[in-house]
Amino acid sequence: MNLKPDDAEAFLSWLRTQIPLVGAMQIDQLTLDDQGLTLSAPLAANINDKGTGFAGSLAALSTLSGWCLMTLYLRSQGLECDVMIAESQIKYLQPVTADFKACVSLPDDDVLAPFLLRMREKGRGKLPLQVEIQEQGKMALQLNGVYYARIRC
Amino acid sequence: MNLKPDDAEAFLSWLRTQIPLVGAMQIDQLTLDDQGLTLSAPLAANINDKGTGFAGSLAALSTLSGWCLMTLYLRSQGLECDVMIAESQIKYLQPVTADFKACVSLPDDDVLAPFLLRMREKGRGKLPLQVEIQEQGKMALQLNGVYYARIRC
Secondary structure, eight states: OOOOHHHHHHHHHHHHHHOHHHHHTTOOEEEEOSSEEEEEEOSGGGBOTTSSBOHHHHHHHHHHHHHHHHHHHHHHTTOOEEEEEEEEEEEEOSOOOSOEEEEEEOOOHHHHHHHHHHHHHHSEEEEEEEEEEEETTEEEEEEEEEEEEEEOO | OOOOHHHHHHHHHHHHHHOHHHHHTTOOEEEEOSSEEEEEEOSGGGBOTTSSBOHHHHHHHHHHHHHHHHHHHHHHTTOOEEEEEEEEEEEEOSOOOSOEEEEEEOOOHHHHHHHHHHHHHHSEEEEEEEEEEEETTEEEEEEEEEEEEEEOO
């Protein structure tokens, strides 16, 4: 992605200044590698009445992680964009009982390349992303989202 | 639903003690009537980098409102249950630019009556609920969720 780990740190710091819920959820780490992105949050700030992860927090973290990946990926390609989620389907597969991470990877090149071409030609495009939250090695949540981007005027 | 407005106030106060994000999002009102439930939150605590409602907050408020309705409806029928969301599909239709409310109604009796019968007979059941967030008279978000309940042992 041509992004350095330092970019992740700076992006998360900026996010905290823009989205109060990022601070409230105590999102404490954003990691990047060539394939994707991980956002981490502690259980304590995101707990529910049953002592497990609040579904609203899980939905928010997974939704945000896809948004971060798409924003940072486009930036790494030299495109400063407004990114929005258009729709998502979320499956809650099991309770989350510890600090948790949402992980999202870039789609394969047969999806990514035409998307990038469309962004450069039309200035806008949609990309499907799949986000997961794991719990003790099993999938606790799966989000299939469609994100929309347009180049900032 | 056989629920008094006072029940709504007490339920929201209890929620604040159980789910830190309810306080962080400054969810400030829960209203109940015979047909459904409304949860309100201010834009300021739930804003994003574009000055509109953060998708994660919108997802969390709409997810929570269905959970509240199902919990309170079952309680009104004499059933103390654990309620969980099983899955949801969310469409983000337009930005939210002011304080917002998630509104959810009970389904029609042809869905509700068999669900209640199953709850009484089997101690567990699933119910589909549709939640909306409006923006200036138009739908800004629509969530179709499936919630699961089981009677507390």
